[in-house]
Amino acid sequence: MIFSLNLSKARKILGIAKNTKVEDIKQKYRDLARKWHPDLNNGKESNKKMQEINKSYELVMKEEFGVTEPWNDYDEWWWKQYGNDPLWGNQTSKEHHGKPKRYPGIKKSGHYIGSSKSNFEKNKIKKFLDKKNTFAVIGVSKNPKKYGNKIYKELKLEGYKVYPVNPGVEKINADKCYPSLGELPNLPDAIDVVVPPNIAEKVVKEAVRLGIKNIWLQPGSESEEIIAYCKEHNISVLHNACIMMEKRKINKI
Numbered sequence: 275m276i277f278s279l280n281l282s283k284a285r286k287i288l289g290i291a292k293n294t295k296v297e298d299i300k301q302k303y304r305d306l307a308r309k310w311h312p313d314l315n316n317g318k319e320s321n322k323k324m325q326e327i328n329k330s331y332e333l334v335m336k337e338e339f340g341v342t343e344p345w346n347d348y349d350e351w352w353w354k355q356y357g358n359d360p361l362w363g364n365q366t367s368k369e370h371h372g373k374p375k376r377y378p379g380i381k382k383s384g385h386y387i388g389s390s391k392s393n394f395e396k397n398k399i400k401k402f403l404d405k406k407n408t409f410a411v412i413g414v415s416k417n418p419k420k421y422g423n424k425i426y427k428e429l430k431l432e433g434y435k436v437y438p439v440n441p442g443v444e445k446i447n448a449d450k451c452y453p454s455l456g457e458l459p460n461l462p463d464a465i466d467v468v469v470p471p472n473i474a475e476k477v478v479k480e481a482v483r484l485g486i487k488n489i490w491l492q493p494g495s496e497s498e499e500i501i502a503y504c505k506e507h508n509i510s511v512l513h514n515a516c517i518m519m520e521k522r523k524i525n526k527i
Contacts, residue, residue: 281337284330296339303331343417395512399520402464402488402512405433410455412477413468413495414438414446421492421516422468428518429466437462455480464488466517471497482507490517 285292290302312321335344409429413422426446429436438446441453452458455465455477465481467474467489474495481489482503489504491513504511 279329279333281334284333287326287330288334290334296335296341299331299334303327398510399512399515400524402490402510403517403521403524407434407463407488408460409434409436410439410452410458410462410465411436411468412439412455412465413473414440414443414451416443416446425466425468425492425518428521432521439465455484455486462486464490466490466492467495468492469495471495471500475500475503478503478509482509490515492516 279287285294288299288302288306290299294302306327307324310320310324310327312324332344335341411422411426411429414426415422417423418427422440423446426436426438437458438449438451439453439455439458440451443451445451455462461484463486465477465486465488467477469477471494474491475497478489478500487508488510489512491500491511493514493516496513501511501513
């Protein structure tokens with residue numbers, strides 16, 4: 275979903291005044307993330323609300339303060355607060371409200387994820403992560419702090435054949451980065467999507483046209499429309515799960 279925003283509306287969504295200091299805006303955003311983030315909140319409207327908050331925060335930080343990478347500080351804060359992504363299993367926060375707190379699996383799309391993931395989902399993930407599969411990571415970044423970069427490097431280090439895809443990047447280290455799925459030298463068995471939903475929708479449609487049957491939507495890339503489209507076209511789609519976290523779980527078995 276794409277939100278139509280201006281600075282005035284964005285400030286209203288964030289609950290900040292025009293002259294609010296940048297550090298106070300960051301703190302306000304973190305407070306809103308604690309309240310609305312779908313990984314921590316079972317509310318039906320949490321995902322939609324958090325997307326709206328994200329867009330507003332990004333707009334204010336970029337246009338009013340010229341912060342080109344507004345998520346770097348937030349990513350570091352999240353990991354300090356919650357350790358590994360709290361979406362997976364009952365992980366403990368050491369600092370949330372000043373005392374440990376456990377977060378249950380979040381109910382989405384008719385099943386519980388995290389520690390209550392069904393055997394069907396677990397088998398689906400294992401099949402997806404078969405070492406014989408060739409991958410393409412959509413949304414690879416040069417920034418080593420970004421998840422697209424981390425996912426690409428980790429899959430490569432694990433021995434997977436993996437292609438980086440991003441039309442705005444020529445190389446990731448010494449590896450050639452491709453502008454689209456259609457320009458890859460070989461069709462991958464599976465793709466991992468690390469881009470916003472409005473871009474992910476175009477990527478998924480291209481993947482379907484090319485005949486790719488396995489699509490993993492990283493948290494933040496999915497939407498109900500994209501998931502429905504995949505199911506309508508008999509695509510094996512995974513969502514509400516981080517490929518790095520699931521791969522590490524499988525490696526421990």
